[in-house]
Amino acid sequence: MRAGRPLLAAVAALLVGYTLSISLSGYFVFFAVSAVTAALALLGLGIVTGSAGMIALCQLTFAAVGAWVVSLFNVMEAPGGFIVWLIAGGIAAGAVGILVGLPALRLRGVNLAVVTLGFAAAADVTLQQIQFPGSKDGIPVERPDAFSDDREFFFFSVIVLVVCALGVFWLQRSRWGASWKSVAFSERGTAAVGQSVRTAKLTAFAVSAALAGISGGLLAGQVQLPYASSFTPIQSLALYVLAVMSGTQLIDMAVFGGIMWVLVPELLKRFGIPQDWGFVIFGALGVQALTSGTNLGEELRAAWWTRRGKGTHDGGASPASPSPAPSSSAPAGITRGERPAGGLALAVDHLTVQFGALKALDDVSVEVPAGTVMGLIGPNGAGKSTFVDAISGFLPRATGTMRLGGTHLNGLSPTHRARLGLRRTFQQDRVPPSLTVGAYVRFVARRHVSDAELADVLGFFGCPPAGTRLSSADIGTRRLIEVAANVAAKPSLLVLDEPAAGLSHEEHVALGERLRTLPSTYGMSVVLIEHDLDLVRAVCSQLTVLDFGRVLASGPQDEVLANPAVIKAYMGETEML
Numbered sequence: 001m002r003a004g005r006p007l008l009a010a011v012a013a014l015l016v017g018y019t020l021s022i023s024l025s026g027y028f029v030f031f032a033v034s035a036v037t038a039a040l041a042l043l044g045l046g047i048v049t050g051s052a053g054m055i056a057l058c059q060l061t062f063a064a065v066g067a068w069v070v071s072l073f074n075v076m077e078a079p080g081g082f083i084v085w086l087i088a089g090g091i092a093a094g095a096v097g098i099l100v101g102l103p104a105l106r107l108r109g110v111n112l113a114v115v116t117l118g119f120a121a122a123a124d125v126t127l128q129q130i131q132f133p134g135s136k137d138g139i140p141v142e143r144p145d146a147f148s149d150d151r152e153f154f155f156f157s158v159i160v161l162v163v164c165a166l167g168v169f170w171l172q173r174s175r176w177g178a179s180w181k182s183v184a185f186s187e188r189g190t191a192a193v194g195q196s197v198r199t200a201k202l203t204a205f206a207v208s209a210a211l212a213g214i215s216g217g218l219l220a221g222q223v224q225l226p227y228a229s230s231f232t233p234i235q236s237l238a239l240y241v242l243a244v245m246s247g248t249q250l251i252d253m254a255v256f257g258g259i260m261w262v263l264v265p266e267l268l269k270r271f272g273i274p275q276d277w278g279f280v281i282f283g284a285l286g287v288q289a290l291t292s293g294t295n296l297g298e299e300l301r302a303a304w305w306t307r308r309g310k311g312t313h314d315g316g317a318s319p320a321s322p323s324p325a326p327s328s329s330a331p332a333g334i335t336r337g338e339r340p341a342g343g344l345a346l347a348v349d350h351l352t353v354q355f356g357a358l359k360a361l362d363d364v365s366v367e368v369p370a371g372t373v374m375g376l377i378g379p380n381g382a383g384k385s386t387f388v389d390a391i392s393g394f395l396p397r398a399t400g401t402m403r404l405g406g407t408h409l410n411g412l413s414p415t416h417r418a419r420l421g422l423r424r425t426f427q428q429d430r431v432p433p434s435l436t437v438g439a440y441v442r443f444v445a446r447r448h449v450s451d452a453e454l455a456d457v458l459g460f461f462g463c464p465p466a467g468t469r470l471s472s473a474d475i476g477t478r479r480l481i482e483v484a485a486n487v488a489a490k491p492s493l494l495v496l497d498e499p500a501a502g503l504s505h506e507e508h509v510a511l512g513e514r515l516r517t518l519p520s521t522y523g524m525s526v527v528l529i530e531h532d533l534d535l536v537r538a539v540c541s542q543l544t545v546l547d548f549g550r551v552l553a554s555g556p557q558d559e560v561l562a563n564p565a566v567i568k569a570y571m572g573e574t575e576m577l
């Protein structure tokens, strides 16, 4: 059913396109092709901006690359005809997209905006000089034989849009799509689940630019003699604003945006107002969208879900409620105790982290026995989160040695460490709200997770069903989902940084029970950072106490909690057992 829905929508779109192609007057057929080409470029912007959260102000420059390649192949009478040239234009634009995306690996926000706008301006000047191949000699771009007149070419452009939209639909639901949404929300969170931030950003730029290239190639076929004036930086800017305003990561909103792109200037013309005022209208709507932090597509969908009174995509699930603590039996599909107990899950020697004059960690040596839950405790500022950042690769300047099982971690990136089996959660929310629970768990797991396995791991932690939108879950529930997703990844070591924050007392207790059984149920070792000593006592067989960046005591729970130095420094001299 679910796989069939987009195909049904595609068939319906083709039928509408065909009907329009035979019924619209000649004047409107031209506008209709323009709306389709704009929708394609907006679909691309929806990926790079809407999904991946990067500013790209050169979308029509990528379109110009596609148009240029089509014009060149036309002049060269390259084999394959228009359709092959169109694909080549898309590939060329995608390649240029990767080049332009390289600065995005280091730049963000306004800096990235300046770079992409600068690229658009430079390309504009170049295009004005060199012109499109064939334009000086007036060699028109040859359309496909079966789609040579304007009506037929409109239907052809609808077919291209539908094919691209189907591709985007599936890409958005693929690992790439999840990585775009994740990187938009948190680069650290993305790297921590073993996803390369570089790949996420570059694929977003490449796919987005390729779609723009195809859009430009179509435009070349539409006007047959393309000119630089169709691809100016100011138009790219207006297109970006339109994408932000309508939320074109949603396919229907890209089509809506495409229609707006031609409709607003046309309406202005009819009222005798200069068409350039269209940019002002788009600008005002864009400012409204940016300041309100939402867009038309999301608002329409939010209204739809509110009317239906549901927080889920696929029906009727309520957010997580405290569920009884689990038995220690393993959920179906997750194998029990794959790693033998014994040996060390993590061995850290002489770890030192310095922030300016402050030694946040000072010669810290910690061992986590395999198959145990080790509590890492200490007062605020003791260095617990710094320890997690250091072992998970986010503090490359940390000195000392770190081994996961028998593997040295020093010098490895966070992504690499995560792929080796070291997973961590964060104190701050790093769960991308634009995904569903199921899509997020599968993204974090980095392996095939069957529906039954997914339901089991979510049930084990008392999380909402897979179809629930993460944006509808409260912060405590999102933390639970983050833990469940990282458990589904089956790491050898799972480090949880205050996972109980934001949970109610009952949820706290239930979570403690679940965490205690993780080594026996899922065969992983756990490091738990937690301030709640009741939880620590209930869950951790081993403890390490940090104070002012140094290890105060480490070993079995009862020994550590009875250590006078721990009682004195960590608890004050009050009775704690």
Ligand SMILES: Nc1ncnc2c1ncn2[C@@H]1O[C@H](COP(=O)(O)OP(=O)(O)OP(=O)(O)O)[C@@H](O)[C@H]1O
Residues within 6 Å of the ligand: 355, 358, 360, 378, 379, 380, 381, 382, 383, 384, 385, 386, 387
């Ligand atoms: N990026 C940073 N730059 C400078 N100082 C930092 C940085 N990160 C942490 N610190 C300092 O390092 C020390 C250890 O901080 P850390 O966050 O690791 O403590 P913590 O034990 O996790 O505390 P909490 O329980 O409050 O989370 C603190 O003094 C903190 O101010």
